[in-house]
Amino acid sequence: MASLRILTVTLTTLILALIVRILFVVVFHRRKRRNSVGFFHPYTNDGGGGERVLWCAVKAVQEESPDLDCVVYTGDHDASPETLAARAIDRFGVELIRRPKVVHLYKRKWIEETTYPRFTMICQSLGSMYLSWEALCAFTPLYYFDTSGYAFTYPVAWIFGCKIICYTHYPTISLDMLSRVNARNSMYNNDTLIAKSAFFSQCKVIYYKLFSLMYGIVGSHAHLAMVNSSWTQSHIQKLWGIPDRIKRVYPPCDTSGLQMLALERSMEPMKIISVAQFRPEKAHLLQLEAFAAAVKILDADLPRPKLQFVGSCRNEADEKRLQGLKDRAKELKLESDVEFHKNVTYSELVSLLGGAAGGIHSMVDEHFGICVVEYMAAGAIPIAHNSAGPKMDIVLPEEGKQTGFLANTLEEYADAILRIIRMPASQRLEMAAAARKRASHFSEQRFYQDFKSAVRPIMSNTTP
Structure with missing residues (x-):
C-alpha cells in the first residue's frame, strides 16, 4: 500500500508539474x-x-x-x-x-x-x-x-x-x-x-x-x-x-495570364494535358487507362494524340507513384505517346497549357479544381470528374454554351477524349472560348x- 501511495503521489506531482510548465509557456508566449x-x-x-x-x-x-x-x-x-x-x-x-x-x-x-x-x-x-x-x-x-x-x-x-x-x-x-x-x-x-x-x-x-x-x-x-x-x-x-x-x-487562378494564350493552336499532334501533384487521390492511373482506351479505338485516319502529365512530387511515395505511371505507360505501349513533366516552372507550365487542346482531371470530390479553371482559361477544353467543385462551380454553361465535359468512369473519360479529338476546329474554338469566359469568374x-x-x-x- 505504501509503494502504491508513493507511486500515486509521484505521478500526481509529475502531472501537476507538466500542467504548470504548460501554463507558464502559454502565459509567457501570450x-x-x-x-x-x-x-x-x-x-x-x-x-x-x-x-x-x-x-x-x-x-x-x-x-x-x-x-x-x-x-x-x-x-x-x-x-x-x-x-x-x-x-x-x-x-x-x-x-x-x-x-x-x-x-x-x-x-x-x-x-x-x-x-x-x-x-x-x-x-x-x-x-x-x-x-x-x-x-x-x-x-x-x-x-x-x-x-x-x-x-x-x-x-x-x-x-x-x-x-x-x-x-x-x-x-x-x-x-x-x-x-x-x-x-x-x-x-x-x-x-x-x-x-x-x-x-x-x-x-x-x-x-x-x-x-x-x-x-x-x-x-x-x-x-x-x-x-x-x-x-x-x-x-x-x-x-x-x-x-x-x-x-x-x-x-x-491565373486567368489573366493564361487568357492571353491563343485559342488557335497546333493540333499536330493533339495534346491532352493533366496538371496535378502525383498524389493517390488525383487518380492519374485512371487518366492513363482512359487515354489508352481512346487511342485503341481511334479512327485510323486521325493522328495519335499525346498525353502530358505535369505535376510535382512531395515525397518518396509520390516519386514511386510517378515511376509506376511510367512503367504502366510502357506496359500499354504508349511510351512515345505519354510525356512526364515533373516540378516545372510557372513559365514552362504556361507553355504546356498553351499547346493543349484538352485538359483532364479525375479526382473524386475535388474540393475546387484550380487545374480545371487553368485549362479553361488557357483554351484547353476540360474533362473533369463529375463531382464537387468542377460539377457545382466550374464546368457550368456560360451564356448557354457548353464549357467542357464531366465524367465518372473510364469509359466516359475515353469517350470525352475521343470527342475532343474528333471535334471540328470551329466547334472546338467555340467551346474553348465559352470555357475561357467561364474561367474569368475565378481570377486572381x-x-x-x-x-x-x-x-x-x-x-x-x-x-x-
Whole structure:
C-alpha cells in the first residue's frame, strides 16, 4: 500500500508539474505575441494550388495591412525569405510586396502520412497539434492563419491567444467519405480489406463518426473560416456549426495570364494535358487507362494524340507513384505517346497549357479544381470528374454554351477524349472560348477582393 501511495503521489506531482510548465509557456508566449500574421504551411514546396493560395494570401495581407509582418511556418529547412519570395514568382507569378519571415519546423515527421501506416487521419491530426505547439513556441503571432487544413491546430493557437483564420481547401473528413465507408466502396482512403468486411467497415464508420465530432469541435475555434467552393462550404457548415463565420472565397487562378494564350493552336499532334501533384487521390492511373482506351479505338485516319502529365512530387511515395505511371505507360505501349513533366516552372507550365487542346482531371470530390479553371482559361477544353467543385462551380454553361465535359468512369473519360479529338476546329474554338469566359469568374483579382473583404473585420484592430 505504501509503494502504491508513493507511486500515486509521484505521478500526481509529475502531472501537476507538466500542467504548470504548460501554463507558464502559454502565459509567457501570450505576452510575447507579435503584431504579425503567422501562416502555418508546413510544406512550402508542394507546388500545388494550396501553395498558390499561400502566396496570394501573404500578398493580400501585405496590401491590406502593411503594418503587419508576415511569417511562414515551414518544415522545409532550406527555405529562406529570399528563396520563398523567388519561388512565389517562379512557380506562381506572385510578386510579394515584402519577403516573408521564416520560422523553421523540425517536427514535421509528426504529420507525415508515412509515419502512421494505420489510423493515419487521426494520428496526423494529433501530430499537427504537436507541430503547431513547436511553431507557436518559436514565434507567437497576433493572427494565426492556417492555409493547409490542419484544424486540430486551432485549439493550440486559441490557447496561445491568437485570432484564428483559416483557408480550408478540403474538409479532413466529409459526409461523403462516411457514406462510402458505409457502402463498403474501396478507394485510396478505404482499404480493400476493410471494404470487403462488414465488421471492419462498421468499426471504421464508428471511427469516422468520432473523428467527425472531434473535427467539428476543433474547427469551431476558427474566428474566420474561408472555404474554396460550394461543396466545401456545405460540408464545413455541417461539421463545424459556425455558418456566420464561414465565407466562400474562390481560390486564385491565373486567368489573366493564361487568357492571353491563343485559342488557335497546333493540333499536330493533339495534346491532352493533366496538371496535378502525383498524389493517390488525383487518380492519374485512371487518366492513363482512359487515354489508352481512346487511342485503341481511334479512327485510323486521325493522328495519335499525346498525353502530358505535369505535376510535382512531395515525397518518396509520390516519386514511386510517378515511376509506376511510367512503367504502366510502357506496359500499354504508349511510351512515345505519354510525356512526364515533373516540378516545372510557372513559365514552362504556361507553355504546356498553351499547346493543349484538352485538359483532364479525375479526382473524386475535388474540393475546387484550380487545374480545371487553368485549362479553361488557357483554351484547353476540360474533362473533369463529375463531382464537387468542377460539377457545382466550374464546368457550368456560360451564356448557354457548353464549357467542357464531366465524367465518372473510364469509359466516359475515353469517350470525352475521343470527342475532343474528333471535334471540328470551329466547334472546338467555340467551346474553348465559352470555357475561357467561364474561367474569368475565378481570377486572381477576384480572390484578392473577396479575401480582403473577408479578413477586414477580423484584422481591423492590429493592436496585440
